[in-house]
Amino acid sequence: MLSQQIVNGIMIGSVYALTAMGATLIYGILRILDIANAGAYAVGAYAGWYMYSVTENILLAFVFAMLFTGIIGVLVQKFIYFPIISKPNVIAIVPLITSVGLFTLTGDMLRLIFGPNVKNMNMTFKINAVEIGNVRISAEWIFIVLLTATLFFVLWFILNKTKLGLAWRATAADTEIAKTMGVNVHISMALSYVLGYGFAAAAGTMVGVLYNSIYPTMGDIPSYKMLAIIVLGGLGNPLGTVVAGIVIGLSETLVSAYFGSIMPRDVIAFVVLIIVLLVKPSGLVTRKNT
Amino acid sequence: ASEQPAEEPPAEEPQAEEPQAEEPPAEEEPKEPIRIGFFAPLTGPAAADGLSTSNSAELAVEIINESGGIDGRPVELVSYDDGLDTKQAVSIAQRLTTRDDVVAVVSGSYSGPTRVAAPIFQDAGIPMISGYAIHPDVTDSGDFIFSQSFPGQVQGKAGGVVAVDMLDAKRISIIAVDIDFGKTLAAAFKDYVVPKGAEIVSEDYFGMGDSEFAPIVTKLKDEIKPDLIYMANYYGHGAEIVRQLKSQGFDVQVLGTEGIDSYQFFEIAGEDAEGVMITTNMNRDSEDQATQEYIKTYTEKFGIVPDMVGASVYDAFQVLFKAIGEVGTDPELIRDTIKDLKGFKTVTGELIEYAPTREAIKPVQIQIIEDGAYHYYEEIDDLEIITPEPR
């Protein structure tokens, strides 16, 4: 059973990492704890669901979800976040409250448009589950792990290997000076939101497929769990996010399998977080410096 | 569907159109409406249940008004959204009792809001019937407070009957949601099955928002190997559990509760739902005309199939209509009438009477899922089992 549980844990962990990837990116670049990213996750799931129910094509559903939500992301950053963070002397809580407002807004908008009841994709993967010894991994899960790995790699590559990534980090450090170096902050931030919200949408759609249920409040739990994950991962660090997601997935699974119901599942993430941070206040993975 | 603003007066036309037998011709002024309060979580995490109940409330009022109201007086619904927040429930209760001039109230909400509102109605001397709140303290608030569903304790016991007496389960695993609903049901279930010689081989509790059950299912499949799983949880959880069972290839009898009595359970679980049994209060295969009529009109009007919470709230209204029809709008008389109500037909079966704790005594339905729908399996009407124990 242990090996199966470890596999379960890693799988769940990849869902968490996937879910938190967009928020990690946005935090890494803009230092905004963007709770509304969980709203994008739900919006993305609905967009994916809509496309799938019209076309029955899952690939199209993914692309549409990411594009649609990414565009919303651009609008949101252009008309809301950007003006806010470019004001002088705004405190860090302001964007956070904004994102809470946005999150409330999107959740309820979804409820009004689509109703409070669950929607489903009823999509079955044609591929069979893989069995290795007595460990069983379903096709959906393999797909999730691949998706997480891909997004992680894309993000890692952009952040560390491209000029855009450098510009993002510089903008986070000092927007004013970044501008004078030639960074068009409108474009670079818009891009960060396209990706940040696009990733969230991919996660939302994927989770919608996985659990076969899409509903307006589906972002509620990710909204805070992803905060725990990005902080545990060392804030704004994609590798950290993957590691943290898996650590949390594993902890939850193993606790639930071997200790039963000693605490609510969602709390495990925070218990792990608090313990890790007390020992290592800068998170699991920190950027190397000399 | 509940775009209707909270206090919009109900449509008045039906009254004019319907030929009204016992009434003198239509020259008379329209009579003062009877106002009935209602609250439910229309926003927030429980919005789906809120919608079901408010649909039912609307439907109940519409139907009674179409048939000429009560005593010729139209019924007006004063409906509020509590957002599943106790603070709001308190203000709503205050508003209903001091401003809105309602003669009685139905709660379409969960235990928390219903529980905090109850003492306010009690103090104001206005009867409240809770549709489906399970918390035992709700009716403890006083003699004006009733519960339309059987208490968790009864349903848990009934689940026990199904598990050990009907299905002869020996090794049972419990998976329950960690709120009053799941805890109460699981406890009552245990209390019944353990003395009967069944063994509870595992108990797992999880949070309301949880959707990941692979670890539990793996554990049950590889290690515990129960011959029955008792699920005291809601449709989202239940559906995911049966899907996981299927995906991990674990074939075991699942017994659920009214929590998964919702069409949404099939929506999510699809074929994996087949064979699952539940304890609930509505018999979908009932020959009772009112029940079939309710299912039909509800489905036509709202485009979705009614569920247990909706049906319970609908019944709560039927009880109130009946009482008001008999004794008018005096709250104390209404209370007394409800208290003495016996053998009243509702869409969730016959309401035998209210227990001294003012919780409904009615048969428990056992339904089984076959061909993507709930069907009759058995009914438990043994009074020993369905009468709540005094507290």
Add this chain to the structure above:
Amino acid sequence: MGELLRVEGLSKHFGGLKAINGLDLTLEEGETLGIIGPNGAGKTTLFNVICGVLKPTAGKVVLDGEEIQGLPSYKIAHRGVARTFQISKPLKDISIVDNVVASLGIHEYTGIRSLLRNSHKRETVDKALEILERTGLLEFKDKLAREVSLGYLRRLEIARALATNPRLIMLDEPCAGLSNFAINEVIDLVMQLKSEGKSIVLIEHNLPISMKVSDRITVLNYGQKIAEGIPEDIRNNPQVIEAYLGEDDDIA
């Protein structure tokens, strides 16, 4: 006059980098010690270690015969050591005068009891204004610290240090970013402090200033002392010239 401060075998390493490396120093009561040395020599790090912002890797800091290394910086401040920051650290969203008042309260921060004591008594505010006057900040007294120009923030550093009424003042490049006129004011101020018997440690790259006010100058390089002596000697020290001053002052 006795010894006020002694630094013994002090080291501070950042990973492999030895910012301070086995440094010995002494400061007599009432003395003004100039510290010069190339960029990155470890001067600011020395201040940070003495003031408790950083913990030393090895070695001792002795103030008044007591070892103080490793004490938290607020305790060191309580022992009469004040310092300015090379990169200004103003309290940005409060006014200039309140920046100084905050510093005047050094002995008032006694925990919950401080809740009962008014921070803006007449005397306190007057004292703050007097210090602002001395440091040429009076006209900005009601501005928020974030609204004044860099030069004035440099002066605010000094004002705040003075406000704690220290025995030992450690100035980290107080004249950087100041106009010539203001530099003279600062020199006057330092001379005045000297005459009041304060002990001073001064980091300053502007050598004429250092020479003018210091009784003694210590030269650091790579975290070590490479020379020490009276100003004239230092100026002519070939090592100092090579590593620090450069051969030729004329660039045009």
Add this chain to the structure above:
Amino acid sequence: MLEIKEVDISYGEMSVIKKVSLEVKEGELVTVIGANGAGKTTLIKAIMGIKDITSGEILLDGVDISKLPPWKRPELGIGYVPEGRRVFPNLTVDENLRMGAYKVKDKVKARASIEKVYGMFPVLKERSTQLANTMSGGEQQMLAIGRALVLEPRILLIDEISMGLMPILVNTSFKIIKELNDAGITVLIVEQNANKVLKIAHRGYVLETGTIAIEDTAKHLMENDTVRKAYLGG
């Protein structure tokens, strides 16, 4: 090349630059000196586009750039050494320099410029992977200068080059500026160290509480009594 015409700038309701006009011709090295709080930094920020002007014009090659977003300016060849270093704190030294070369399209060329800067300030090369905020004050200043140079600008705006540098490096950096200028780069430099800057500058402006008080050749300024008293310490 750069021409500022009747520019007004204010913070909120407080006006800090009043009808300032100044000009830097192609290939010139011009300095602005002035007391603390005179408005020098504000003026430079306005040219760089990170402080809005209330009225007036800022012309580069005869074109008004005052409405241009700041990130278009490096494209026009404007390099900038900001006041107070403003290095990107949690980027490494090398990354800071790469940011300086952000607008250099050619990767090879960018690398070459960075290596050139490393040549000028060897300590930066030694520390190329150190995070900028852990560098000493003077080291950060070198980085700030280097970051502006990697762009190989046509015109360089410098807000206090000598701050926090050791004497030998003060000289070096003025020498670098002079050499760059000799090589044809136009320079506008704000500086407290009037003695040194006037030695290399062609012309200078004296800014007093937001207005230009004196404008003359560097040589004349050095001889000017008021300037001598107020800015040259003698």
Add this chain to the structure above:
Amino acid sequence: MYLTVVSVNIGIFILLALSLNIITGYAGQPALGHAAFFGIGAYTSAILTTSYGMNFWLSIPFAFIMAGIMGGFLGLISIRMRDDFLAITSIGINFVVVAIFQYSDFFGGSLGISLKRPYFFGMKVTATGYLILIGLMILGTVLLILKMKRSWFGLALSSIRNDETAAASFGIDVNRYKVLAFTLGTAIAGMTGAVYAHHMTFIYSSDFAFIVSISILSMVVIGGIGTIRGPIFGAILLGAAPELFRFFADYRMIVYGGLLVFMMRFQSQGFLGYDSVLVRAFKKLFPGGLKKKEGEIIG
């Protein structure tokens, strides 16, 4: 009656917002788990009055102390962690506290705790009674904060908020003051919790969930962080919102979310913050009217 009950609810939020403002507004520590301490107070009082038969009035100081002690622990954690790490850790603490309430039978577990209405000299305390009590508590808290703003304590918190290293350089024991700020702020929240529990007559773990913390913080920020009037105004606005917005029926959560976004977008200083449009207009109309008193710190 209805208005009274709504006012009590708002009053409770005012106290919560004012107390959070001590931690977040004055000391600058991002604390996103304030509801946990509200809950600790509520549960302390509830357990004392139900399981130990303690008098309600006596339970209030206990709630105050208990929440303060727990808040002090968070303060200790805040010494080790900065900024966003602290913010998220405080969210975590909120979740852990709620989980403890929910999972331990001692705290009523998933059934919550039902309480009896308390008496005041033999009279059942009514909504009006609670309103008076809350009013007095608000008054006390406001006076305390006024005092704080003019004291060395307030100046120490402002200094820490601005720059901890600088603050330490002139003798402020940063750690101690952080712990004190947390203790004071959370203790007031705890005291509020005691009243809340008895006013509601029923408490349940999720009454103190993270979302409540966020609402409290929104009140502080919407009103104007670091002022006294701000949190009060924010609490009134957002506290009354569920009632005011009933008019919008189904759209009210959208209106609520929209309001937050709109306010932050156009008035990030808060409605009555130091540089807000309203305050500036007021200053223009009545020069000297809102003049900063000597010694009022926050700028």
